[in-house]
Amino acid sequence: MATEQMAAQSQSSGMPQLDFSTFPNQIFWLVVALVVIYLVLSRIALPRISSILAERQNTISGDVAAAEDYKAKAREAEAAYEKALADARSQAQKIVAEMQAELKKQIDAATAKADADITARAAASEAKIAEIRSNALVTVEAVAKDTAAEIVAALGGKADAAALADAVATRVKG
Amino acid sequence: MENVNAVVDLGKYIGAGLACIGMGGAAVGIGHIGGNFLAGALRNPSAAAGQTAMLFISIAFAEAFGIFSFLVALLLMFAV
Amino acid sequence: MAEEHSEGLSFHPMDQFTIQPLFGDGPIHWYTPTNTTLWMAISIVGIILLLINATRARAVIPGRAQSVAELAYGFVHKMVEDVTGKEGLKYFPYIFTLFMFIVFSNFLGLIPGAFTPTSHIAVTGFLALAVFISVTLIGFAKHGTHFLGLFWVSSAPMALRPVLAIIEVISYFVRPVSHSIRLGGNMMAGHAVIKVFAAFAPLILMSGVGVLVTPLSILAIVAMYAFEVLVAFIQAYVFTILTCVYLKDALHPAH
Numbered sequence: 001m002a003t004e005q006m007a008a009q010s011q012s013s014g015m016p017q018l019d020f021s022t023f024p025n026q027i028f029w030l031v032v033a034l035v036v037i038y039l040v041l042s043r044i045a046l047p048r049i050s051s052i053l054a055e056r057q058n059t060i061s062g063d064v065a066a067a068e069d070y071k072a073k074a075r076e077a078e079a080a081y082e083k084a085l086a087d088a089r090s091q092a093q094k095i096v097a098e099m100q101a102e103l104k105k106q107i108d109a110a111t112a113k114a115d116a117d118i119t120a121r122a123a124a125s126e127a128k129i130a131e132i133r134s135n136a137l138v139t140v141e142a143v144a145k146d147t148a149a150e151i152v153a154a155l156g157g158k159a160d161a162a163a164l165a166d167a168v169a170t171r172v173k174g
Numbered sequence: 175m176e177n178v179n180a181v182v183d184l185g186k187y188i189g190a191g192l193a194c195i196g197m198g199g200a201a202v203g204i205g206h207i208g209g210n211f212l213a214g215a216l217r218n219p220s221a222a223a224g225q226t227a228m229l230f231i232s233i234a235f236a237e238a239f240g241i242f243s244f245l246v247a248l249l250l251m252f253a254v
Numbered sequence: 255m256a257e258e259h260s261e262g263l264s265f266h267p268m269d270q271f272t273i274q275p276l277f278g279d280g281p282i283h284w285y286t287p288t289n290t291t292l293w294m295a296i297s298i299v300g301i302i303l304l305l306i307n308a309t310r311a312r313a314v315i316p317g318r319a320q321s322v323a324e325l326a327y328g329f330v331h332k333m334v335e336d337v338t339g340k341e342g343l344k345y346f347p348y349i350f351t352l353f354m355f356i357v358f359s360n361f362l363g364l365i366p367g368a369f370t371p372t373s374h375i376a377v378t379g380f381l382a383l384a385v386f387i388s389v390t391l392i393g394f395a396k397h398g399t400h401f402l403g404l405f406w407v408s409s410a411p412m413a414l415r416p417v418l419a420i421i422e423v424i425s426y427f428v429r430p431v432s433h434s435i436r437l438g439g440n441m442m443a444g445h446a447v448i449k450v451f452a453a454f455a456p457l458i459l460m461s462g463v464g465v466l467v468t469p470l471s472i473l474a475i476v477a478m479y480a481f482e483v484l485v486a487f488i489q490a491y492v493f494t495i496l497t498c499v500y501l502k503d504a505l506h507p508a509h
Binding site: 056 | 268269271272273282283284285286287288290291294295297298301302305306309312313314316320323324327328346347348350351352354355371373374375376377380381438442
Binding site: 227230231233234237238241242244245248252 | 268333336432435436439440442443446488489491492495496499
């Protein structure tokens with residue numbers, strides 16, 4: 001009571017907080033303010049902010065998923081690369097082995113051919129030598145026969161042709 | 175009448191001054207809370223972060239009583 | 255103090271809380287636009303600027319103002335969820351409304367020459383009573399008479415329970431009183447103390463003691479102002495978290 005009187009008498013000396021005549025005014029405007037803030041927040045601000053936060057969450061998790069994806073892709077690419085490398089290596093080895101086999105075959109063939117050639121030539125040479133030898137023998141026999149007949153003739157004899165051939169043959173062989 | 179008013183004023187001022195002693199109690203309380211929180215936080219720093227809300231609530235409770243005494247002082251000075 | 259009055263220092267620390275009509279000088283009816291109306295309107299404008307204008311871009315990578323808005327949202331959201339649990343999130347818009355109103359009123363009231371609606375017991379008392387009544391109604395609506403189990407401490411010995419029940423009932427009904435006076439008192443006390451220090455500042459113009467007193471009082475004003483910035487936030491935080499605690503009691507009354 002005293003407060004009300006004092007507040008009514010002089011605004012400056014009392015506590016304005018206890019000036020009950022202003023209470024309806026303050027409470028009315030407070031209710032207005034709270035209702036306005038509540039409407040603004042619940043209709044516009046809160047849905048917007050929560051949607052922003054949700055969107056960010058989605059973006060972040062999407063980015064993380066994409067990063068996972070890229071990582072998996074990189075891993076795949078690496079595996080593919082490794083595989084290609086291994087393939088290439090085995091291919092190269094195969095090619096090298098094939099080449100070696102081919103070369104060996106060629107060398108073998110060439111060697112065999114050369115061998116055969118050499119054998120053939122050797123045989124031909126041997127045949128030729130044998131022929132030459134036999135020719136030579138025949139020639140020697142003839143020359144010896146002739147020579148012997150000449151010598152006999154020179155010595156004044158008359159050589160029997162058959163005996164002479166026998167003797168020469170015996171001598172040449174022996 | 176003049177004398178009575180003077181005595182009433184005297185009583186008001188003395189009462190307001192006495193009411194301010196209550197603030198000391200609030201100060202002791204807040205110091206106690208803060209000190210104990212710090213002691214606990216230094217023992218277990220990992221748990222301290224989760225308890226700051228309790229710290230502020232406790233400080234607010236303790237401080238409220240200091241505010242009450244201040245309010246009584248103000249009431250004596252300006253309203254009674 | 256009387257001595258200082260004679261020297262011309264004037265102490266009117268409570269003048270700043272006077273409710274005045276914005277237009278003219280007439281009596282204050284319930285609908286009269288007053289300075290409290292003005293500063294509540296400025297608070298609303300501030301809230302709209304922060305929460306709606308700053309989030310207009312809906313940027314995935316937020317700018318400065320938008321991250322403040324998101325910070326406020328996340329701060330209160332986490333508080334409600336931590337204290338009351340998932341079912342308390344239904345009341346998050348109401349609690350966020352309270353928080354934004356109090357925090358904006360407190361901070362805007364720190365502008366020199368401004369008026370602080372939350373320094374009035376009428377405003378804080380209405381806020382606290384609204385919380386008290388709605389929380390009590392929620393408690394009874396959710397749990398019926400089981401809500402009274404809040405006052406019946408079943409873990410205490412049987413003989414002690416009636417005594418404890420009386421204490422619990424009293425402390426329950428004191429809640430709105432302490433809830434409102436804590437906020438209003440803090441705001442009023444801080445502003446009044448700054449004003450008292452400010453009243454000492456012109457002493458240098460009047461007497462030789464002022465050479466010592468004036469710098470000290472200005473220093474004290476600066477210190478109190480810094481402290482008030484802290485208090486402005488902490489009191490809004492405390493009011494909100496106590497609202498959450500009371501709401502938790504209503505949702506889970508098991509003691």
